[in-house]
Amino acid sequence: MSAELAILGTTCAVIAGGFLEAKFHRKNLERIPIRIHVNGTRGKSSVARLIAAGLRAGGIRTCCKTTGTLPRMILPDGSEYPVFRPSRANVIEQVRIVRTAVEFETEALVVECMALIPHLQWISESKLVRATHGVITNAREDHLDVMGPTERDVACALAGMVPLGTKLFTAERDHLSVFEQAAKDRGTTLIPTTEDDVAAISKSDLEGFRYVEHAENLALALRVCEDLGIDRQTAIEGMWHAKPDPGAMMAYEMNFFGRNINFVNGFAANDPESTRRIWKMALEKYPNVDRRVAIFNCRADRPDRSDQLGKVLATWPPADAYLLIGSGTYIFARAATNAGLDPLKLHFAEDRTVDQIFELIVELSGQSSMVMGMANIAGIGLDLVRYFANRSSLKSFK
DSSP states (O other): OOHHHHHHHHHHHHHHHHHHHHHHHHHHHHTOSEEEEEEOSSOHHHHHHHHHHHHHHTTOOEEEEEOSSSOEEEOTTSOEEEOOOSSSOOTTHHHHHHHHHHHTTOSEEEEEOOOOSHHHHHHIIIIIIOOSEEEEOOOOSOOHHHHOSSHHHHHHHHGGGOOSSSEEEEOOOTTHHHHHHHHHHTTOEEEEOOHHHHHTSOHHHHHTSSSBOOHHHHHHHHHHHHHTTOOHHHHHHHHHTSOOOTTSBOEEEEEETTEEEEEEEOTTOOSHHHHHHHHHHHHHHSTTOSEEEEEEEEOTTOHHHHHHHHHHHTTSOOOSEEEEEESOHHHHHHHHHHTTOOGGGEEEEETOOHHHHHHHHHHHOOSEEEEEEESOOTTHHHHHHHHHHHHSEEEOOO
């Protein structure tokens, strides 16, 4: 056999294998009657977990896969396991997730969208998930290097995963017209979460959570559960008992040799609007501390995020000290000082270990302090959360 024939035969075999795998995947999708695809800038993991918990409470056998702080597969009994990745994250892993859900005889699968690149968002929906219910939480200024340069461009990119001929739920209001146009183009019914829906979320509804849950996320998840026949009280009670994402906003309080250090995990918020909001929430929770320390976990591969946050930091309620950890901290520092932040308040701990960072936190703290982590949870951010979680008492963020 000539080399040309061997190459041709191999190519044909690969193509045939691809067609067969696509066929098997399509059949697996058809065996899951409810498929919910969750996308958005902020709150994807939280909303996916809330929806899955509400469906489980309503008696629907549900699997859920999130890719937030840590990739997790949540089984019908609520237990969860890490998603194994032999290398970097790849949207093709959704094929394996669907296959696993079928093995557990799942009636509903809730999947967090993995794609950022606009055309991959459409491929993820049209080829890998084919949602019966699409969900877009919101569109904010994040990942502008891929989906930008403006916030509206982010909304247009997210609209790539609007499903064909089914339903789309969203809590986005500023760029709702983008999703309206995409839904109309694809023959999909748009179901927005309105201001009245959010206002209907009571204080007692939110107090049932052990962590900070946002009214918009809860209202959006309840709309999806309601559409699937789960009554509000059943759904919300199931959501209260669900395990939160590791990046959920929680407070950890410790007494370290007479110093009261209150650490707030806000690392999962990394766009300017969300981060400013949770910083103010933390200040309101701890109004009488001696010192306020803001920690920003920077990433050299996310320079736009550091630049965005640095530029607006000087307009926020001030901290007494700003501790920069991670990598590429100079990008954040340059943007912040150019915007008017006092450079003497900046403290650098790039490439430091978590023990060394804790020592710096103690140095920057008074007899009582509120210390909050922001910007990125990956890497040292998650390590720092675990450090405090293992040495402190968990407090309800109310």
